[in-house]
Amino acid sequence: MSHFLDINTTDPAALRAMIDQARAMKDARRGQPKGASDADQPLAGRMVALIFEKPSTRTRVSFDVGARQLGGQTMVLSGSDMQLGHGETIADTARVLSRYVDLIMIRTFEEATLLEMAEYASVPVINGLTNRTHPCQIMADVLTYEEHRGPIRGRKVVWTGDGNNVCASFIHAAGQFGFDFTFTGPPTLDPEPGFMEEARQKGVTAVIERDPAKAVDGADLVVTDTWVSMHDPQSARERRHNQLRPYQVNEALMARAKPDALFMHCLPAHRDDEATSAVMDGPNSVIFDEAENRLHAQKAIMRWCLGI
Ligand code: CP
Ligand code: NVA
Secondary structure, three states, rough: OOOOOOOOOHHHHHHHHHHHHHHHHHHHOEEEEEEEOOOOOOOOOOOOEEEOOOOOOOHHHHHHHHHHHHEEEEEEEEEHHHHHHOOOHHHHHHHOOOOOOOEEEEOOOOOOHHHHHHOOOOEEEEOOOOOOOHHHHHHHHHHHHHHHHHOOOOOOEEEEOOOOHHHHHHHHHHHHOOOOEEEOOOHHHHOOOOHHHHHHHHHOOOOEEOOHHHHHHHEEEEOOOOOOOEEEEEEEEHHHHHHHHHEEOOOEEEEEEEEOOOOEOOOOOOEEOOHHHHHHHOOOOOOOHHHHHHHHHHHHHHHHHOOO
């Protein structure tokens, strides 16, 4: 049994195997209806709990569909409807759920909630996003990059905007998959320095460049995300918009990257804030492939967690 809590704490060989298996499972389904069962049914007889303490479209639907394609059953639980949201401890919730289900995916606020769930559950726990990281998203993004452009090792990835949870998992992936990472954004929204240092110690370049045009110079992949995340106070909205506007991904910025550079955004997006519609719908954008690949990547993650 293995928890999937973060990319930096998962063995690089295991991460690589998950990406390769995701790609093989995706290939094997080509031409099938979305609801068709996979030829292999490794989750047959298994129950998956999907807990959400924050809103979700992609994570919710892709985990639910993915578990079913693998032959499993699912239940989607809202944190606020559970006793968890009314004072029952995370530890007790973890121990109770472990008596009913074979796998738990949780989207929550504090990372401590995820870690406590993993500590007390006797079944695998998957991180479906915390305030700090979003590893499932970046597994899908690595799969997406490699489908379009081949190995991500040695490439230059540029993150522009808020150094948030999705950015953190991209930095983790830089160290584990061996690509170079540049952050460009205002100093108040820098990613955690420890994450950048950890990537450097794994032998890749991880740098901050305040000038977005210089940062994107020669990029193979340009990535951004919403300027205000679900855990950010709405009162921060106006200040963040003012701070982040210079880091918008528009056609002028993309023109500084390599001509075949890809553009990614985990979605949901605020069109014409962090990225223009011209870029989001342009020839370099792979945003909907990323969304689809959540499904394939997470099927491989669930199989790895259960060792099946
Ligand atoms: N990208 C992502 O995790 O989307 P949802 O919030 O819709 O799950
Ligand atoms: N950074 C965003 C990602 C949403 C998928 C948030 O946490 O709201």
